[in-house]
Amino acid sequence: MAQFRVCPQSGLYFHKSAESLMKANAVAAVVFLLLAGVLALLVTLTRWPTVHLLPADAFYMVLTAHGINALLFWIIFFEMAVLYFASSTLLRSRLATPRWAWLGFWLMIIGAITTNVAIFQGASSVMMTSYVPMPAEPHFYLGLILFAVGALIGCFVFLGTLAVAKGENTYDGSIPLVTFGALTACIIAIFTIASGAIILIPTFLWSVGLISYIDPVMYRIVWWAMGHSSQQINVATHVAIWYAIAAIVFGAKPMSEKVSRGAYLLYILFLQLASAHHILVDPGVSSTWKIFNTSYAMYLAVLASMIHGLTVPGAIEAAQRKKGYTNGIFEWLRKAPWSNPVFSGMFMSLIMFGFLGGITGVVMGTEQINIIIHNTLYVPGHFHATVVAGTTLAFMAITYFLVPVLFRRELILPGLAKWQPYIFSIGIILFTLFMMGAGTMGVSRRHWDMSFADASTILGMTFEYPGTAKLMMGIVGISGVLSIIGGAMYVLIVVGSLLFGKKLEASAGFWQNFGVPLADSCYSPTRPERLGRPPVIEEHGSAGFEAPGTFVLAIVFLVTFVVYYFINWKYLASVWPMS
Amino acid sequence: MSAILPPAERLWWNTPVGRQEIVWVGIALLWCLILFAMMPYWHVYGKQNLSNEAYKIYPAAYETKVKAMVDQYKVREEGPQLIPVVHPPAGSDVYILARLWQWWPILELEKNQTYRLHLSSLDWQHGFSLQPLNINLQVIPGYEMVVTMTPDTSGEYTIVCNEYCGIMHHTMLGKIFVKE
Ligand code: HEM
Ligand SMILES: [Cu+2]
Ligand SMILES: [Cu+2]
Numbered sequence: 188m189a190q191f192r193v194c195p196q197s198g199l200y201f202h203k204s205a206e207s208l209m210k211a212n213a214v215a216a217v218v219f220l221l222l223a224g225v226l227a228l229l230v231t232l233t234r235w236p237t238v239h240l241l242p243a244d245a246f247y248m249v250l251t252a253h254g255i256n257a258l259l260f261w262i263i264f265f266e267m268a269v270l271y272f273a274s275s276t277l278l279r280s281r282l283a284t285p286r287w288a289w290l291g292f293w294l295m296i297i298g299a300i301t302t303n304v305a306i307f308q309g310a311s312s313v314m315m316t317s318y319v320p321m322p323a324e325p326h327f328y329l330g331l332i333l334f335a336v337g338a339l340i341g342c343f344v345f346l347g348t349l350a351v352a353k354g355e356n357t358y359d360g361s362i363p364l365v366t367f368g369a370l371t372a373c374i375i376a377i378f379t380i381a382s383g384a385i386i387l388i389p390t391f392l393w394s395v396g397l398i399s400y401i402d403p404v405m406y407r408i409v410w411w412a413m414g415h416s417s418q419q420i421n422v423a424t425h426v427a428i429w430y431a432i433a434a435i436v437f438g439a440k441p442m443s444e445k446v447s448r449g450a451y452l453l454y455i456l457f458l459q460l461a462s463a464h465h466i467l468v469d470p471g472v473s474s475t476w477k478i479f480n481t482s483y484a485m486y487l488a489v490l491a492s493m494i495h496g497l498t499v500p501g502a503i504e505a506a507q508r509k510k511g512y513t514n515g516i517f518e519w520l521r522k523a524p525w526s527n528p529v530f531s532g533m534f535m536s537l538i539m540f541g542f543l544g545g546i547t548g549v550v551m552g553t554e555q556i557n558i559i560i561h562n563t564l565y566v567p568g569h570f571h572a573t574v575v576a577g578t579t580l581a582f583m584a585i586t587y588f589l590v591p592v593l594f595r596r597e598l599i600l601p602g603l604a605k606w607q608p609y610i611f612s613i614g615i616i617l618f619t620l621f622m623m624g625a626g627t628m629g630v631s632r633r634h635w636d637m638s639f640a641d642a643s644t645i646l647g648m649t650f651e652y653p654g655t656a657k658l659m660m661g662i663v664g665i666s667g668v669l670s671i672i673g674g675a676m677y678v679l680i681v682v683g684s685l686l687f688g689k690k691l692e693a694s695a696g697f698w699q700n701f702g703v704p705l706a707d708s709c710y711s712p713t714r715p716e717r718l719g720r721p722p723v724i725e726e727h728g729s730a731g732f733e734a735p736g737t738f739v740l741a742i743v744f745l746v747t748f749v750v751y752y753f754i755n756w757k758y759l760a761s762v763w764p765m766s
Numbered sequence: 767m768s769a770i771l772p773p774a775e776r777l778w779w780n781t782p783v784g785r786q787e788i789v790w791v792g793i794a795l796l797w798c799l800i801l802f803a804m805m806p807y808w809h810v811y812g813k814q815n816l817s818n819e820a821y822k823i824y825p826a827a828y829e830t831k832v833k834a835m836v837d838q839y840k841v842r843e844e845g846p847q848l849i850p851v852v853h854p855p856a857g858s859d860v861y862i863l864a865r866l867w868q869w870w871p872i873l874e875l876e877k878n879q880t881y882r883l884h885l886s887s888l889d890w891q892h893g894f895s896l897q898p899l900n901i902n903l904q905v906i907p908g909y910e911m912v913v914t915m916t917p918d919t920s921g922e923y924t925i926v927c928n929e930y931c932g933i934m935h936h937t938m939l940g941k942i943f944v945k946e
Contacts, residue, residue: 244933277770314930320907321890321932360772403891403906430769440768444778446787469904470820470885470911478805486798493794498787502769554805555814561902562893562928629900631893631928635936639926642937646868647845650897650924650939723774732786741790745797756804756812762899764813764916 190710191279196691197435197592200715203704204285205275205348209268209593211292211702213586216264217681219299220579223257224674226250231671235664236637236657243635247312250633252303254315258574259334259417260299265582266372266424267292267341272593273369273427274348279715280357283347291340298334301326314633316410319390319401328391335387339380342373358718364441364448365434368427371451372420375458379420382412404471411462419458421574422492423451425536425581429499432533432584436524439506440721442498442733450498453491457483464552468561474554481552489549496541497741500534504734516736532584532608539612540577543619544569546748556755559762562633564663565626572619575670580611583677590681594700596688600680607676614670621662627758628656816903819912825888828910832861836871844872844941851943859884859912862925862940864892864905866932869925869940877920877944886910893929896942902928917944 190203229249232240241249275282282288304326305311311323349370352358362370386409392398430447433439441447463480466472483489507519524530547569551560560566590598598604630637630652637660643649685700692705699705732738768774775781809815839852850871854860856879863870865888875881885894887907894903899919903911925940 243936247930247933247935312933318891318929358772360776361778363771364769364773402908404909407906434769434771438768440774443781443783443787444773444775445781446783446791448778466904468816468902470906470909471822473818474809474816478802482802482805486801489801490791490794490798493797494787494791497790501786549801553801555808555812555816558814558816558902559900561904562895563900563902627900629895629897629926631895631926633930633935634926634928639936639939641934642939645934645937646847646849646939648924648939648941650926653898718772720772720776721768721774733784734786738786738790745793749797752801756808759814760812762814762901763918765901766813766815766817766914 190712191715192705192709192711193715194592194595197588199276199592200279201593202275202281203710204288205271205282206593207702207704208282208285208288208292209271209276209589210700212264212268212271213589213593214685214701215292215296216261216268216582217586217678219256219260219264220674221678222303223253223261224671224678226253226256227674228668228671229253231664231667233635234660235667236660238664239636244309244312246635247314247633248306248309251312251314252306255302255306255331256299258315259331262421262574262578262582263334263338263417264295266376266420267295267338269424269428269585270341270345270369270373271348272589273366274345274352277363277366278349278352278358279718280348280352280355283344283351285344287340288344291337291344294337294340295334296337298330298332298337300330301333302330305330316414317390318410319393319403319406322394325391325394328387328394332384332387332391335380335383338376342376342380345369345373356717357715360720364444365427365431367448368423368430368451371454372423372427374455375416375423376420379413379416382409382416386410386413404466404469407466407469408462408472411465415462415465416458418570418574419454419488421578423454425540425578426451426492426495426499428581428585429495429533429537430502432529432588433499433503433506435588436527436530436533437503437506439502442501442505446494447498450491450494453487457488457491464548464557467552467554467557477554481554486549489545492541492545493741496537496545496744497737499537500740501734501737504737508734516739519736526605528587528604528608529584532580532587535608535612536577536580536584539580539616540573541744542747543616544573544577546751547623548573549748550752550755553752553755556759558765559755559759560626562631563626564630564632565623567632568619568622568624568626571615571622576612576615576619580608580615583611584608586677586681590684590688591691594685594688595690595692595705596684596700597691598680599683599688603676604680607673607680610676611670611673614666614668614673617666618663618670621659621666625656625659625663628653628659630656630660817913821910821912822908823886823910825886825907828861828863828886829888831884832863832870835859835861840871841874854881857881862894863888864894864927864938865889867927867934867938869894869927869938872941872943874943874945875917877946878916878918880914880916883913883915884910885913890931891929892927892931892938895926895928897924897926899923904929917942920944920946
């Protein structure tokens, strides 16, 4: 018998099995974030030239582990929780096949542990990309395959839940925009995992000797069909979280359902193409193919992100204006709840994702400009702006909402929580900017020693980067540590709240943090009332600008984008002619 | 709370879109088309493009070709590993191979002359990162890439390996000298 509880604080309904799965996945995510953060500290302290902490072999091992634990395990466990939330909770539906969902969860756990064991045994320091023909141990690939199968099961449980909700008529009209965004993420995830299977299964067979040769260019193309698309899962998910937080904190209503959903559709249609931007300077792939694919068929997915970048803050502005914050262009923003980490985290995620991650991604994904960027530190600079400043911070922001609502615990240390998004953001802004700066000066990614001390003894060759590059790497080190402190605050607050936070439901015990339900008295066997549509307000198609402040921000963004884009062409024009 | 509720209008796809969004989508689309057009434009009018010229080749066959060039044009050797320095004629095909953990041989080129630079790896993937210019190319075993280059500045240039290639990756340097 399906059992639901209603959260008195948010009015959201939680289905008992779905709730347990959300908790288990979210807790697993935070555990892997903690691990990834410790590894990040070691990596950062090694790349900080004056500290240069680890020896080379440990550095490459820890870097492999950092990438995989952060990008795959933290992010994807959290996404599973988001999928279950967006389907079961937002649609007031029971979760389809909870047993399968648990199977998926445990496969992901076993897979994650297997791969970590392989890495820390020391013979699989191949970086997360594991480019052939450099070999890792078979169980390195096997763990990733198990993890992916588990995630795939989660995707099907999500789709099944949408079908159940439709079949049992739990909501009126169309699915909410946030669920639509999660559906986008899920569709892209299925494509991603299929590509992953196509490349990882043969690579596994190769590592045990059953296949003799894997073409390295083919590997790169298919691996990135997985590697890139999985970033689009992240984008689709964190945009959905932006919309969700705008709705939760402000009661904001999407400016236009049609435009926002259309933008999501563009993601589904075009994002898969973009694996090309990782192989722009590879041999054996033609320029025509590169141009078409790296631009997602004329940048239509970039267009989609630019649309969300307007409609999310636009919806917030419109909601704030309705509440009376109508003075000038920016009163709505000044009077926003900046001390609420749910909002401040979400808003900074949006700004940093656009200005730092988005602009640099398009610049370095330009076929020719990639020549001056490929494999330099610019690359991790860029993707820490997308996947840390964008996705990770958005996930952190929604956690502050979920701790009381899902886990029924009050946040501990609210004063610290108020500051956490700011400290994390300042750290990440400096960290990514200076990493990109060092990359522009040629400093290589995945590199243990930018002073090349050993090369002079072995090869008799010396090389030094400009002094500014070294200085920048010092700032990368310091700001990296700052952002890790911000991350540690998050882990402390979340774990502390789950363990010691005031219980908001009388019966919430210790184990309920890890997937055990609350006491029976919290649930009722009756189904929640059908989720209705909000009343129609006739205000669409207004000739005026509903959100002028947002429009100004959008224009500032565009100008930054244009200027920075052409600066890079100018820089490219200064290197040796090539054809 | 409406992004987490079903759309108010049952036929939400029929409701008109506000002016502000239409204007922004128009501007953004225009910018996207410019972004797209810049790449073909640069192929025609820009000076920094990659060729598309590449061949599949067995690593051993590539090694033979590089050795032939070295035997013909070697001028001296450098360093404890006696890495040959070659000075091929202006305008010719020049070869560099990547292997664990060196770039071989060292090239000596002439300023403002055009060369066809061939790159491939004998073992794992490597990254050709020419510093301080910051020209970066992926070097892949089994594939021979050809890029026509015209060094228009002279001096000592260093090839850093910027694709992770194992434990001594950070020692993998090479040189290109450009003479006036
Ligand atoms: C917040 C603090 C963090 C810091 C200070 C940090 C620092 C670093 C550093 C210094 C590198 C190495 C760059 C190089 O030498 O190539 C790196 C790589 C990486 N980081 Fe982070 N990181 C952080 C968080 C994250 C998070 C949250 C994610 C994912 C969600 C992430 C994903 C990655 C990935 C995928 C790599 C690339 C690994 C590779 O090259 O194979 N990082 N990080
Ligand atoms: Cu990508
Ligand atoms: Cu190398």
